[in-house]
Amino acid sequence: MISRFKHIILLMLLAVVSVGASASEAADTAESKINPKEVIFEHLLDGYGWEVPFDHHHRMPLPVLCYASDGFHCFSSSHLDHGAVYRDGDCTFTIGGPESKYKGKLVEIVDGKEVRPWDFSITKNVCALFICILLVGGIMLWLAAFLRKHPYKAPRKGLGAVEAVVTFVYDGVVKPILGPQARRFAPYLMTVFFFILVMNLLGLVVIFPGGANLTGNIAVTLVLSICTFIATNCFANKHYWKEIFWPDVPWWLKVPLPIMPVIEIFGMFTKPAALTVRLFANMMGGHMIVITLTLLIFIFSAISPVAGGASTVISLIFSIFMLLIDVLVSFIQAYVFTMLSTIFIGLAQEEEHEEEEAEDKHNIGKEIIDTLV
Numbered sequence: 001m002i003s004r005f006k007h008i009i010l011l012m013l014l015a016v017v018s019v020g021a022s023a024s025e026a027a028d029t030a031e032s033k034i035n036p037k038e039v040i041f042e043h044l045l046d047g048y049g050w051e052v053p054f055d056h057h058h059r060m061p062l063p064v065l066c067y068a069s070d071g072f073h074c075f076s077s078s079h080l081d082h083g084a085v086y087r088d089g090d091c092t093f094t095i096g097g098p099e100s101k102y103k104g105k106l107v108e109i110v111d112g113k114e115v116r117p118w119d120f121s122i123t124k125n126v127c128a129l130f131i132c133i134l135l136v137g138g139i140m141l142w143l144a145a146f147l148r149k150h151p152y153k154a155p156r157k158g159l160g161a162v163e164a165v166v167t168f169v170y171d172g173v174v175k176p177i178l179g180p181q182a183r184r185f186a187p188y189l190m191t192v193f194f195f196i197l198v199m200n201l202l203g204l205v206v207i208f209p210g211g212a213n214l215t216g217n218i219a220v221t222l223v224l225s226i227c228t229f230i231a232t233n234c235f236a237n238k239h240y241w242k243e244i245f246w247p248d249v250p251w252w253l254k255v256p257l258p259i260m261p262v263i264e265i266f267g268m269f270t271k272p273a274a275l276t277v278r279l280f281a282n283m284m285g286g287h288m289i290v291i292t293l294t295l296l297i298f299i300f301s302a303i304s305p306v307a308g309g310a311s312t313v314i315s316l317i318f319s320i321f322m323l324l325i326d327v328l329v330s331f332i333q334a335y336v337f338t339m340l341s342t343i344f345i346g347l348a349q350e351e352e353h354e355e356e357e358a359e360d361k362h363n364i365g366k367e368i369i370d371t372l373v
Contacts, residue, residue, distance in 0.1 A: 043291055044213050044284065045104065046125045048077040048095065051211060062127060067118035068093075068108045077121070085109070093117075125220070128202065128212030135202075136194045169193055173339050177346040185345055188231055192224060193338040200283060200330030204323060215333070216284035218276065225272035228341040233268065236348035244268065271344055275337060282333050286326045293319045 043051075049059030061078035068091045079086035085094045092109040096102035100114055106121060107114040143162055146155050155163055174189050175182040199214040214220050244264045246254065253260045293315050300311040 065120040196334040221280040225275040229272040240348040
């Protein structure tokens with residue numbers, strides 16, 4: 001246990017020092033003036049290469065795939081490092097600079113103008129998604145194979161921890177809310193939980209395969225929310241749609257102006273929007289706080305060496321503390337996303353003859369949503 005705790009602390013220190021190395025590099029440029037905005041967003045946004053810790057000049061190259069003016073192109077992202085211009089066949093490519101409207105994106109230079117090709121590149125976030133899929137799939141298949149081979153034997157160590165988390169989420173969230181429909185939706189809900197959890201934890205580890213801020217990318221959280229939206233509405237029963245288009249309210253709220261149906265339809269889309277923004281904002285904010293605390297060292301060092309030395313210890317302590325909090329937040333956000341998804345799906349599965357139970361569950365779900373959203 002103590003050995004594992006030491007490893008966790010070591011990874012936290014590595015993450016802090018890596019951010020510090022990036023900030024130090026930024027401090028050496030632009031007349032030794034640090035640009036906090038540039039350093040922060042360089043770590044938070046997507047890219048065509050994977051940062052190498054403690055070496056800000058080199059990146060792990062990733063494949064660039066695009067369809068340009070003369071056809072399909074495939075080459076290494078190393079050709080585009082540090083704003084370089086690369087010619088492949090009859091096309092010229094580069095990465096949009098700070099003044100470009102395609103900043104940080106692959107562009108083709110046509111007659112001196114920047115044009116966006118069809119970009120299918122394996123960026124850092126895309127590569128990290130594949131890694132998360134392999135990790136989650138591998139862990140689940142490993143656990144399933146063990147339980148199939150030893151049905152009466154409890155797994156230990158790592159597999160035991162995974163089984164405990166599966167039991168905790170299924171028995172504590174999925175089964176109580178969905179009831180007899182739990183087994184039907186459990187595969188999706190458990191996949192979402194572990195997928196978000198692994199993405200969050202990998203984002204806290206700066207060395208490969210970690211370091212990608214996946215859940216801090218609103219496109220990723222939006223797709224996850226759309227999946228919940230589809231699971232909720234495509235498998236909903238007749239009673240759910242009746243409550244959407246003809247809710248049990250006084251008639252004058254439905255005709256001649258369909259006030260309540262419009263509100264209910266609007267509510268169908270606010271639920272995935274809330275899921276999207278909640279996960280994105282919480283994880284993006286956590287990463288940003290850690291990087292900002294680390295940058296304070298270099299900001300104060302530019303003012304005075306004494307102030308820099310004094311701020312180093314304080315910033316490191318707070319950064320490690322925030323990283324430990326982020327580990328907890330990673331689990332909480334995966335749990336909350338799964339719980340809200342389960343509630344939304346459960347509200348779409350209630351039968352008409354279960355009005356009293358449905359009303360109680362609806363009120364409980366509404367209270368939870370009002371508290372969390």
